[in-house]
Amino acid sequence: MSNFNARYSQSAARLDASADDSAWRVHERALERRRAGDDVILLCIGDPDFDTPPLIFGEALGAMRAGRTHYSPPAGEPALREAIAEIESRTSPHPCRPEEVVVFAGATNALFAVMATLIDPGESIVVPEPMYVGYTPIFQALGIEVLPVPLLAEQNFRLDIPAMQRAVRPGTRAMLINTPGNPAGNMIEADQMADLAAFCREQGLWLICDEVYSMITFSRRHTSLRAAAQRTDNVVMVDALSKSHAMSGWRIGWTVSPEPLAERLARLGMAMLFGCSQFIQDAAAFALRNDDVYVEKMRLEYLARRDLLVAGLNALPGLRCAVPDAGMFVMVDVSGTGQDGLAFAERLFDAAGVSTVPGVGFGPSGRNYVRISLAQDRATLARALERIASFLVHP
Ligand SMILES: Cc1ncc(COP(=O)(O)O)c(C=O)c1O
Structure with missing residues (x-):
């Protein structure tokens, strides 16, 4: 003993x-x-x-053979950041620069970094529930109090904007939404996100949106928070290839945020990760450009x-x-x-x-x-x- x-x-x-x-x-x-x-x-x-689609697999193998097996920049490989920024610019009225994109080891890692950068222990975040189970350990690790707001189950789990607004307390720093949602498969409408983003901005709150199911939609196309929000200086988008590209084990995700936050996220990324694998980022950039x-x-x-x-x-x-x-x-x-x-x-x-x-x-x-x-x-x-x-x- x-x-x-x-x-x-x-x-x-x-x-x-x-x-x-x-x-x-x-x-x-x-x-x-x-x-x-x-x-x-x-x-x-x-x-x-x-x-994972064989073409992506082949791209990663080729990159490995080409020696792309070394350290990469903490914010991510330029080619991947550019591919993401191009998609964001195409799908939103707000042009996106690669400097606003930071690459992480999956959405979970990205969400952890965002929470750690924006919220201190003892402060709170408003989150609709039912919510993805993986959020809880992040909040617990960081000592963040969760203020849960029920989704409207009888309306196919629609987001309840007035209830989200009422949930804010002194010490609340952010709201986290998830569209399309896990577990309920709900999609938050563009005007709801616009209203929430404007409300958060007025209140000095960040609005974070987890969009990892953005490409698995059935009834209509996904609208991202960045596309819906009129102003983007308080909004953060998190996405990953885990679901859409069947690449959960590759551990590749990213944030899109205002540049001052992106710089801080990259610094935290350097502290905890020191860059994602080069060959995985090469494959991810390829995946995003060739996924039709x-x-x-x-x-x-x-x-x-x-x-x-x-x-x-x-x-x-x-x-x-x-x-x-x-x-x-x-x-x-x-x-x-x-x-x-x-x-x-x-x-x-x-x-x-x-x-x-x-x-x-x-x-x-x-x-x-x-x-x-x-x-x-x-x-x-x-x-x-x-x-x-x-x-x-x-x-
Ligand atoms: C809503 C949501 N966000 C994030 C994740 C985790 O994504 P990743 O595997 O990229 O960390 C999941 C996985 O189930 C999820 O459902």
Whole structure:
């Protein structure tokens, strides 16, 4: 036994306290049973099931062979920053300079840097819920208080602007929105974002928008916060290739922000990362410039899966799901079965070996829901629907 009295930082202690995550228990059990060889269907995780398109893969290999395996500038490789700035300039009335772009190791890393640069421990941020689970550890690590605002579940999880405004307290520094949204697949309308950006600006608040599902939309094209906002000096956009390009494991994302913030983000990036891999950034720049075909192919497949799942679920007794406008998930209201999402997910898994995430894991407004991921092929989703149907008949 060691007699060393190990002390950890308050940040580590806050993360320890968050380690118990009962909403993911079903998923953990599903992984265990799969390892043991059982026939389980995993509908929990939002990691694209597609392989990274071979052209991108080839580009990375070529870059590696060409010796692009050294340090890169802390703010990112110029070619990637330029490719991103060009897209931003094309999709928004506000021209974007490469100096406003900073490259990070995925959206998570980018979000961490943004929060750490804008918000001190003890200060707060307004965030709609249900929200992406990955935000919580960031807030906890940094000691940021979250002021959650329910999305309007009955209006397909529409953002409630007056409620967002009312949530601001002394010590609030920012709002974080996510469009298209995880878990609800909601898209925030341009005029809502414009209003919120103007309100935040008046109040001296930053408005941060996580747009990692921007290319997986079904009902209409994505409008970015930068495109919607009249002024951009208080807005920050975070995006990544993880979802749209099936590149979650490549760990590549970025921020677009006013230049003074970008400089500070790059300094923090230098402290914690010292530059992303050159060959990955080369492949990312290539991916963004050549993505017309394969992004569309994946989008259409997600759309077909969404339609299959929504129609199948709505035909089952006690289940109800609205049609998500975008993203990789379907939120299913299970209250008609007389159970909440947590009980439903546990029982469904026990009885039928189908794992879903209880909606409460994303916030209290998700209590009556389970989230189902579209990152499984249609045959698997059809099998899952059959199992769910027989579970509902013989629970
Ligand atoms: C809304 C949202 N933001 C960020 C992320 C994380 O993105 P990345 O893998 O690029 O860190 C996810 C992943 O599920 C997500 O759903």
